């Protein structure tokens with residue numbers, strides 16, 4: 001047959017309330033044209049974010065019943081750490097702990113072993129008792145919680161050492177919350193990807209293989225290090241996939257080379273691993289040497305290069321809640337941010353500082369603001385994300401939408417599609433007629449809500465704060481809107497509706513209003529709280 005065999009079916013159904021243009025217009029006015037404040041119940045298709053919006057599987061719902069709500073070291077804590085080791089470190093997913101708990105059993109000897117287990121030096125998730133002695137894995141409710149704890153502690157350490165100094169943290173593309181957190185620590189975020197590569201589109205709109213447009217531009221990174229000096233760069237980040245750069249994939253080659261440069265200078269190399277599984281899928285499909293490897297095998301190599309990572313597991317945890325901050329036991333991150341006595345013994349372990357902050361903000365270390373139910377849904381969800389059929393269906397859905405836009409003649413579609421969404425470049429969409437101050441991408445997004453009940457996210461001049469950036473940083477902004485594709489949720493009918501709506505809006509693009517900020521221009525992450533008017 002000349003069609004794909006489907007991968008799953010849905011049996012939880014939500015009906016959509018049909019609303020009129022006038023009703024949505026009223027809601028837009030009442031909420032000061034702030035997209036984040038627009039009521040979801042008035043929308044036809046909500047593509048604002050793929051974060052936590054996942055439709056969970058039957059296995060996840062059933063796992064939730066196994067959640068243990070104990071305050072101290074609930075059962076799920078051990079099972080989740082084991083799932084992370086399976087998915088990120090072992091290259092294999094035997095699901096031993098999860099299967100045991102599903103069978104209503106508990107391996108008491110294993111639990112006791114684990115309590116005394118101080119993982120071999122070099123792991124990202126020390127054992128249950130070792131988390132007391134050498135804490136290095138911190139459960140979090142979501143990604144930005146991990147970032148804010150990380151950057152707050154790093155700022156404190158750096159400031160104690162060299163008061164008042166400004167640092168730069170380069171990445172292939174920081175997400176907006178990561179930028180916000182770095183800025184709040186008084187440092188400068190930089191996004192060093194290759195913009196020319198990003199904006200290239202082949203004739204006919206199709207690449208044979210993914211060109212890995214999310215890669216770090218290694219030459220730019222080296223140039224920045226030479227210019228600023230290693231003492232001014234406390235860490236180097238890589239985001240997989242590169243959400244800010246249109247959800248584009250990052251090659252293993254780029255991750256390896258970035259780590260090599262970082263380690264040459266003993267700078268900690270960090271991953272933002274929110275979409276780790278999608279990135280592994282792109283590597284499997286498109287990078288030489290990975291076709292026969294499983295997702296956990298590829299992940300094992302990917303994580304082997306980092307000294308630590310933050311991750312929102314509301315994405316590739318296939319879950320509605322969850323996050324993690326972890327660092328490599330005795331790795332570069334630990335060495336750089338711990339304090340040592342002259343004889344080399346540890347004076348202050350950075351892990352202890354992070355744990356104190358975690359506990360004071362998010363509760364005991366074994367739940368990190370997640371309920372026992374959430375922990376179990378996430379544990380199962382991590383394994384779900386290793387399923388290649390699921391990943392294929394997801395990436396194919398993004399491609400269908402992107403190709404649909406392209407074939408409809410809409411200008412500015414970023415190709416290939418990312419792993420979690422489709423992006424349209426607003427400069428091209430508006431024939432380069434709108435200025436950076438007009439926030440035309442936000443005008444587009446609001447008009448899409450008003451006319452067709454479709455919500456997308458502006459990730460360009462408005463939310464990436466073009467007007468508040470230095471000329472150097474401004475060159476790094478791509479003026480896009482994103483159509484996020486929720487995990488395991490949409491059908492082809494949703495996609496066809498969105499394609500038809502955007503085509504109609506494109507044909508009438510001259511009438512889309514520019515937007516003006518009337519309140520909150522300079523607030524950090526202003527798109528969450530600013531007021532606008534057409």
Ligand code: F0G
Pocket residue numbers: 048049050051141142143144145175177178239243272274311312313314323484
């Ligand atoms: N890093 C990346 C790459 C992200 O995409 C996000 C969130 C975060 C960190 C923060 O994680 O939301 O769990 O606190 N991205 C969502 C999005 C919100 O719509 O792209 P969080």
